[in-house]
Amino acid sequence: MSRGFQVPRGTFDITPADSARRARILEAASRLLSRAGYGRIETPAFEDTELFARGVGQATEIVRKEMFTFADHGGRSITLRPEGTAPICRAYVEHGMHKLPQPVKLWYSGPFFRYEAPQAGRYRQFAQIGAEAIGSDSPLLDAEAILLLWDLIAELGIDGVELRLGSLGSPASRAAYREELADHLGKHSEELSKDVRDRMAENPLRAFDSDHEGTKRVMAQAPTMLERLDAQDAEHFEALKGLLDENGVTYRVDGTLVRGLDYYTRTVFEFTCDRLGAQSGIGGGGRYDGLVEQLGGPATPAVGWAAGIERLLIALDAPEPEAQSDVFVMAEDSERPRALAIVTRLRRAGLSADLDLAGRSRKGQMKQADRRGARHTLILQAGEPTIVRDMNSGEQREVADEHLADELSPPSA
Numbered sequence: 001m002s003r004g005f006q007v008p009r010g011t012f013d014i015t016p017a018d019s020a021r022r023a024r025i026l027e028a029a030s031r032l033l034s035r036a037g038y039g040r041i042e043t044p045a046f047e048d049t050e051l052f053a054r055g056v057g058q059a060t061e062i063v064r065k066e067m068f069t070f071a072d073h074g075g076r077s078i079t080l081r082p083e084g085t086a087p088i089c090r091a092y093v094e095h096g097m098h099k100l101p102q103p104v105k106l107w108y109s110g111p112f113f114r115y116e117a118p119q120a121g122r123y124r125q126f127a128q129i130g131a132e133a134i135g136s137d138s139p140l141l142d143a144e145a146i147l148l149l150w151d152l153i154a155e156l157g158i159d160g161v162e163l164r165l166g167s168l169g170s171p172a173s174r175a176a177y178r179e180e181l182a183d184h185l186g187k188h189s190e191e192l193s194k195d196v197r198d199r200m201a202e203n204p205l206r207a208f209d210s211d212h213e214g215t216k217r218v219m220a221q222a223p224t225m226l227e228r229l230d231a232q233d234a235e236h237f238e239a240l241k242g243l244l245d246e247n248g249v250t251y252r253v254d255g256t257l258v259r260g261l262d263y264y265t266r267t268v269f270e271f272t273c274d275r276l277g278a279q280s281g282i283g284g285g286g287r288y289d290g291l292v293e294q295l296g297g298p299a300t301p302a303v304g305w306a307a308g309i310e311r312l313l314i315a316l317d318a319p320e321p322e323a324q325s326d327v328f329v330m331a332e333d334s335e336r337p338r339a340l341a342i343v344t345r346l347r348r349a350g351l352s353a354d355l356d357l358a359g360r361s362r363k364g365q366m367k368q369a370d371r372r373g374a375r376h377t378l379i380l381q382a383g384e385p386t387i388v389r390d391m392n393s394g395e396q397r398e399v400a401d402e403h404l405a406d407e408l409s410p411p412s413a
């Protein structure tokens with residue numbers, strides 16, 4: 001027999017057991033974000049390639065190496081979205097959301113695509129939950145965004161989490177800093193990895209991310225952007241830290257925090273979890289005050305984050321709670337049509353009800369009822385009234401079919 005087809009490398013199926021755990025994360029995020037005034041937005045899974053080239057940045061790994069890009073039948077260059085922030089800013093401009101009361105708070109969830117080397121926690125199709133608050137430069141907005149991800153992680157019960165916090169300043173101060181950093185790298189170029197050396201001019205900050213020993217030694221001596229913030233950016237960063245302190249958020253200030261996307265200004269942050277291996281980032285984000293304008297909209301400051309659902313799941317690592325259903329109907333062969341009629345009526349009354357559809361014996365049906373975690377089983381025998389068995393107490397009683405829905409509905413809280 002041939003082995004049949006398998007999912008493409010770096011992708012995976014979401015089976016019913018997985019989807020129950022994912023739904024729990026999504027429900028928690030939806031509750032938390034909608035309470036905070038975030039409206040759900042959904043954008044297409046693919047966009048014009050140019051949106052990401054311009055939005056995420058030509059020099060980034062994502063744009064250089066990781067995009068799934070193809071020409072459609074009309075010859076347009078299309079890219080499967082590698083991230084959500086540029087598409088949300090596109091939608092903000094396209095729908096004239098700058099005319100709404102600001103800030104506009106949006107959240108989203110869905111699949112994203114990056115051609116990365118697959119490993120545990122790193123896939124080529126993965127899912128993110130993201131939140132973007134567009135239209136204010138107040139540090140209150142940064143603090144609120146970070147608090148929401150902090151609370152989501154806490155609500156999910158994930159332990160061993162660290163929040164790293166930094167600031168990249170504004171474009172003007174960063175340009176001066178980049179020159180200073182490039183200068184420092186230039187002085188030590190023989191000690192650097194080839195990759196860092198090749199991209200030194202384009203993006204010297206990425207050198208902070210290198211695993212190369214020599215590079216790490218050089219970077220330990222390098223000035224950080226945090227030490228070069230101008231007065232306003234430093235004030236913004238101080239205000240943010242104060243707000244986080246007041247709300248019980250603990251964090252580590254990290255001047256070497258660089259993110260893989262070029263749109264960030266001022267605040268950057270990343271949540272890592274020690275339960276994950278090398279791919280320890282469960283969520284991250286920051287401020288991107290120039291992006292909306294760069295994509296053709298009015299100058300609009302904004303901040304946001306995204307968290308990877310698969311990474312949250314690994315960090316969570318909790319078994320799925322046992323399935324529980326209200327009713328399982330056991331029937332001898334001649335009574336199977338009656339069993340279907342009964343479960344239909346019970347389902348219409350809002351109960352979860354099931355029956356054996358595989359011709360199992362009485363014993364097999366009993367086992368099936370157990371597996372479903374049914375609170376009650378019904379026993380149908382030809383010419384006999386229906387028997388209701390309480391699976392906890394073992395008590396049995398006869399109930400007329402027309403009263404079953406009333407009898408079996410769980411007491412309302």
Ligand code: HAM
Pocket residue numbers: 082083084085114116121122123124125126127128130131132260261281282283284285286287288303304305306307308309310311
């Ligand atoms: P990002 O850090 O590139 O940021 O991705 C956010 C999260 O997505 C990561 O922390 C990780 O949990 C998950 N993730 C990324 N790549 C993969 C992958 N290959 N496999 C599994 N999970 C992955 C962004 O995407 C920004 N758009 C976040 C943002 C929103 N910044 C401002 N607003």
